[in-house]
Amino acid sequence: MSDAPTDPAADPADRPLVVLAIGDIVGSAGRKALNRVLPVLKADHQPDLVIVNGENAAGGIGINARSVDEITRAGADVITLGNHAYRQYDVHKLLDDREELLRPANHLASQPGHGYCIVERGGQRIGVVNLQGNVFLETGRHAFSEIDAVLAKIRKQVDHIVVDFHAEATSEKIAMGWHLDGRVSAMVGTHTHVPTADLRVLPGGTAYITDLGMTGSRDGVIGMEREPSLRKFVTHMHSRYEPAEKDPWLMGVKITLSRTERLRALSIEQLLIKA
Ligand SMILES: [Fe+2]
Ligand SMILES: [Fe+2]
DSSP, X not given: OOOOOOOTTSOXXXXXXXXXXXXXXXXXXXXXXXXXXXXXXXXXXXXXXXXEEOTBXXXXXXXXXXXXHHHHHHTOSEEEOOTTTTSSGGGHHXXXXXXXXXXXXXXXXXXXXXXXXXXXXXXXXXEEEEEEOSTTSOOSSOHHHHHXXXXXXXXXXXXXXXXXXXXXXXXXXXXXXXXXXXXXXXXEEESSOOOOSOOEEOTTSOEEESOOOEEEESSSBTTBOHHHHHHHHXXXXXXXXXXXXXXXXXXXXXXXXXXXXXXXXXXXXXXXXXX
């Protein structure tokens, strides 16, 4: 597997496609970190596609219409979500209306929105699929059979497919990575807010990471203020959570995809950037 050159000065037709995938935006610290860091990443890496998980963008839970706009203006092309997709009511209509705002494909059909989109970049068609795990999460339908159904639908229409698998259990995500190896270009995990160090291109050519981590404050507990979380663990009493603010980071990966071979990743590289 060769390392892919990504010299921005190279002829765009010769360079691999560059995809940035960015972990869950948590609250205003996450939105600010994205606003600050993404323009720099875009200048440095000239990505063809930027995928951002926005499921904690509004006050730490869910996403609202304002944060959809803010994340889009910051430079996201596709926004994926997860188990908090519907927490903010004003986003329900947008989930139906905005092609490139996704909620997990295996939620109930009766829930608003859709689970994949296809975007065209530099003459290549890239399918982006959002999927949610079944272990420890309330998920309407089975992730493994749903992704098989989505792939059967879009396989012939695309050159590349990137899956955001929003799931709790590392085992379920690793199993999904093997399930998808060679059938999609990349699978990135989200939801735990903790970045994993297991990124690699699997033998079948699928770029993989168990979890991207989050874009938000490292001062608290997975992006939320430290004190209420500690209080809850120590006292077993309910606490009201607010997003933490200090020490914001952007976490994600840069993936390069072959321009000549369908569904083939060339490299995956971790981005852990103090905002
Ligand atoms: Fe999250
Ligand atoms: Fe989540």
